[in-house]
Amino acid sequence: MLRDWSDVYLIGIAEIDQQHQGFFAAAHRLYEEILDREGKNAVVEAMAFMRDYAEQHFQTEEAFMREHDYPGLKEHMQLHVAFFRRLDGLEDDLMIFGPSQDLADRALDITQDWLIDHIADEDMLYSLHVKAREPRGNAA
Ligand SMILES: [Fe+2]
Numbered sequence: 001m002l003r004d005w006s007d008v009y010l011i012g013i014a015e016i017d018q019q020h021q022g023f024f025a026a027a028h029r030l031y032e033e034i035l036d037r038e039g040k041n042a043v044v045e046a047m048a049f050m051r052d053y054a055e056q057h058f059q060t061e062e063a064f065m066r067e068h069d070y071p072g073l074k075e076h077m078q079l080h081v082a083f084f085r086r087l088d089g090l091e092d093d094l095m096i097f098g099p100s101q102d103l104a105d106r107a108l109d110i111t112q113d114w115l116i117d118h119i120a121d122e123d124m125l126y127s128l129h130v131k132a133r134e135p136r137g138n139a140a
Contacts, residue, residue, distance in 0.1 A: 002031060002108060009119050011127040016064065019057045020119055026050045027111035034094070034104040043099055047091055050111060054083065061123070068133065070126045079122060086110045 005024050010017050026049055033039065033046040058080040065073045090110055094103055 002028065003112060003116070009116060011119060011123050012131070013064070013127055016057075016061060016123070016127075019053075019060060020115065020123075023053055023057055023115055024112060026053045027108065027115065030107050030111060031104050034099045034107055035101065037099055040099070043094060047087075047094070051084075051087060054080075054087070058083075061126075064130075065126050068126070068130045070129050072122075072125060072129075076122055076126065079118065083110075083114060083118075086114070 005021055009020060009024075011020075026046070030043075030046040030050050033042045036042065058077075062073065062077060062080070065076060070076070087110060090103070090106055093106075097103065
């Protein structure tokens with residue numbers, strides 16, 4: 001199901017929160033392009049955009065965690081790698097079977113739903129870690 005952005009997904013680190021919203025928008029765009037049967041090119045483009053966006057966002061997060069000596073960095077990086085593996089699978093199926101409602105739903109599951117769970121469970125952990133170390137709130 002397509003879900004709207006909500007501020008409950010904010011983790012309190014401005015740059016990363018902004019990127020999460022951009023990630024969310026990219027997930028919506030990918031979903032919509034898959035459902036719009038007109039344009040295969042648009043699906044390919046939306047997929048490429050999602051991939052680039054995720055790469056940049058994960059780099060920002062990983063640099064941030066490294067900078068703040070986050071002990072869960074390695075495990076968190078593995079989740080990012082797993083995300084790309086799922087995205088690869090979706091991309092392959094889109095190329096083989098073409099766009100469908102099923103694949104659009106799967107795109108949302110892999111991108112938007114994954115992102116929401118990831119923010120709530122994993123990103124919140126490093127945010128709390130950083131805030132615990134910097135009680136005056138200079139986290140960003
Ligand atoms: Fe993350």
